[in-house]
Amino acid sequence: MNVNDYFKYKKRVVVKIGSSSLQHPQTGSMNLMKIEKLVRELCDLRNQGMDVCLVSSGAIAVGRQAVGLQNRPEDISTKQACAAVGQARLMMTYQRMFAEYNQTAGQILMTKDTMLEEESCQNAQNTFEEMFRLERLISQGVIPVVNENDTVSTYEMHFGDNDTLSAIVASLTGADLLILLSDIDGLYTDDPRKNPEATLVECVEKMDAHYDAMAKQSTGSDVGTGGMATKLSAARIATASGTDMVIANGKDVGIIHQIISGTFRGTLFRAQNDETFDIHAYLQNR
Numbered sequence: 001m002n003v004n005d006y007f008k009y010k011k012r013v014v015v016k017i018g019s020s021s022l023q024h025p026q027t028g029s030m031n032l033m034k035i036e037k038l039v040r041e042l043c044d045l046r047n048q049g050m051d052v053c054l055v056s057s058g059a060i061a062v063g064r065q066a067v068g069l070q071n072r073p074e075d076i077s078t079k080q081a082c083a084a085v086g087q088a089r090l091m092m093t094y095q096r097m098f099a100e101y102n103q104t105a106g107q108i109l110m111t112k113d114t115m116l117e118e119e120s121c122q123n124a125q126n127t128f129e130e131m132f133r134l135e136r137l138i139s140q141g142v143i144p145v146v147n148e149n150d151t152v153s154t155y156e157m158h159f160g161d162n163d164t165l166s167a168i169v170a171s172l173t174g175a176d177l178l179i180l181l182s183d184i185d186g187l188y189t190d191d192p193r194k195n196p197e198a199t200l201v202e203c204v205e206k207m208d209a210h211y212d213a214m215a216k217q218s219t220g221s222d223v224g225t226g227g228m229a230t231k232l233s234a235a236r237i238a239t240a241s242g243t244d245m246v247i248a249n250g251k252d253v254g255i256i257h258q259i260i261s262g263t264f265r266g267t268l269f270r271a272q273n274d275e276t277f278d279i280h281a282y283l284q285n286r
């Protein structure tokens with residue numbers, strides 16, 4: 001895909017990375033080289049003058065590894081205990097790595113409640129704004145690192161996946177670009193693992209039902225939670241909120257600067273700016 005300078009002038013960018021992209025598949029341990037590179041890429045966007053926000057999964061996966069569980073836990077309290085351990089460990093790693101580039105990582109944990117209650121939603125929005133202001137004001141910037149507050153969120157109050165969460169964050173902060181780093185190159189016309197004829201959709205001008213039919217395949221990962229269907233629902237929230245969204249493969253996080261420089265492999269969903277879209281109503285009915 002070649003969009004020339006289209007992304008170069010973006011001011012506020014949200015990047016989402018999934019659990020499976022942060023781990024070594026063979027061992028389940030954190031892929032430190034990759035996390036390091038991700039942090040470097042984000043700091044470089046900062047250096048280009050953009051407001052940057054990272055939505056990172058991995059709390060449960062990192063915690064499960066830390067406490068020595070072989071498989072992804074099924075019951076909610078084990079998941080929550082893993083998240084408690086893993087989130088702290090994940091943030092420690094991010095803080096250390098961002099510090100290498102003179103940046104400070106700040107943690108924001110959200111639940112669906114945060115969005116549905118007017119006061120907490122306003123508070124979250126203010127916190128993001130203030131962090132971005134600090135990012136711009138001082139050389140030692142503050143980069144928000146967001147995750148779902150897995151340790152307290154119950155089923156009803158769960159976003160469930162960080163694809164949706166990152167689109168909500170993009171909407172809440174008025175971001176103009178959301179990048180979803182996935183374990184697949186983007187949206188395909190069919191499941192590329194089963195159908196060799198499947199081709200990558202490079203640009204979706206407007207979401208409609210025929211794209212939903214294409215999204216029937218899932219990631220097949222046992223680490224994270226989002227499949228293509230959740231990515232399309234994220235695209236609905238993001239584009240309706242006026243945010244362009246890109247799905248690209250997070251295998252090499254260097255794809256971030258390829259996206260910004262306009263030549264990359266992935267799917268672009270173009271912003272629609274739907275005045276009638278109400279994020280609260282959308283979440284209430286979900």
Ligand code: GLU
Nearest residue numbers: 058059060161162224225
């Ligand atoms: N919030 C979950 C975690 O950090 C991940 C959700 C997801 O994979 O989308 O483990």
